Amino acid sequence: METGPDSLFVTLLLLLHSSHSESEKFEVLGPTDVIAAVAGDDIILPCYLKPNISAEDMTVDWLNLDFLDGRVYRYQNHRIIRDDQIPSYIGRTSLFKEELWRGNTSLKLTRVQGTDEGRYKCFIKAKSWYDDFTIQVLIKAVGSKPVVSIEGHREGGMGLLCESEGWHPQPELLWLDSEGVHLSAGPPETHRDFKGFYTVKQHVIVQETDTNRFTCRVQQSRINEKIETEVHLPSELFDYATPLRMAFIVLCCLGGVTVIGLSLAICCIHNKKGNGEMI
Template sequence: MRVDWFRVNLPDPQSNIRVHLYQDGRDKYHDQIRSYEGRTSLFKEELKKGNTSLKLTRVQGTDDGQYKCLVESKTHYDDATIQVHIRALGSKPELSIEGQKEGGMGLLCVSKGGFPEPELEWLDSEGVTLSAGPSETDRDYKGFYIVKLKTIVKETDTNHFTCRLRQRQLSEQINMETEFHISSELILVHTDTWRVAFAVIVSLSIVLVVILAFTIWGWNRLSNDYGNRKRIKEFI
């Protein structure tokens, strides 16, 4: 009896597609997709009953997709294709301050481990969506998503902000929120620091311009004196 499980429609058509092979009474792993190593098995006691189901452990985001099973014996052949949907809830949003940005204070929201890709949203204290750039999306080595969303805020009456995660889980949507409060003193410290830095840069620029102008003036004066002395010598 032969039971052969493999992936269908992988992004790389040249890659190995076998997930699990059972043949001649034993499992064979010589050409198994590397990411499935040590994670696949069959229900051996059920094979005689016609159950050729595949068991996946330590599920990963990369397991999402189509699978095909071929069953073959001396008297029987059959195949079936199924779609596997992986669902993993991302971590609760983690918030941090990025520091002073043009237009206000930069805030960062991060969620890790979700699948499929979750959505992040910044809200003010009244639940109004804040302006933010596009999400930055990456995937870890297991295929789970790492999503980041940045926004820039100004001081408000409450300085209270929220990052909300929306995660689609089959027929329902799950929301998770993390609230964040920034003290006015912190915003002022960052603002004053930025202003001081700007003032220092402007002051240094003015000093450099003055030094450069004085240097050019001195150079021109020396050149003129040298030219005058040369003409006097030629006249004598």
């Protein structure tokens, strides 16, 4: 079988294409452990190519998979593409451009906040090949010391309010007596701000005890953190206390006024009768 110039040319093209395709193949790698970050810190999400070929002519996409339209960062055609970037990431993300030539596509994320928690995908695309890697990021934020305020007399005792802010993940709030026993309280109220940090507060009605000491505790088991505030209520606060006691006092006063009024009326009647007999 004769091999003509045309067939040799086609064979050469196929070999070149195969060689070029093989040279573009790569793996995208990163850490297998979860990345834990403290709110406010800067973090790096590692991602790199194996072999360490240049990514300067490739598309580098970073996505937060917990968002519906989750583009965190895009590098394409040697420039940053800001279209469709999640607004909360604007101005806080960057690549190490001087490292792209050796396959380092790690993302730097500054001033991390609660909404940054989630699963991140590092997606790298060349002309004829692509691969990706997913990283889990957890954010930790310890909130403020609980603030306890006295709301005044309520039916059955004294009303208290506890509030703490700046937590992530969402914490749990507990009311305790001086023996550490949980108190029955109202439903917790939770608010999450635009940065993903939680504020919690809860009302409770306490009754007078031997110590009048009560504790508000805010805790988050995943990050193993808890903060508490103890409050001591003077017994005098309970002396003016409950509506039932106030009602009793009012009834006693009314009863006293009634007795005095009847006594005066009886005296007047007796005086009138006495004057009538004298006449």
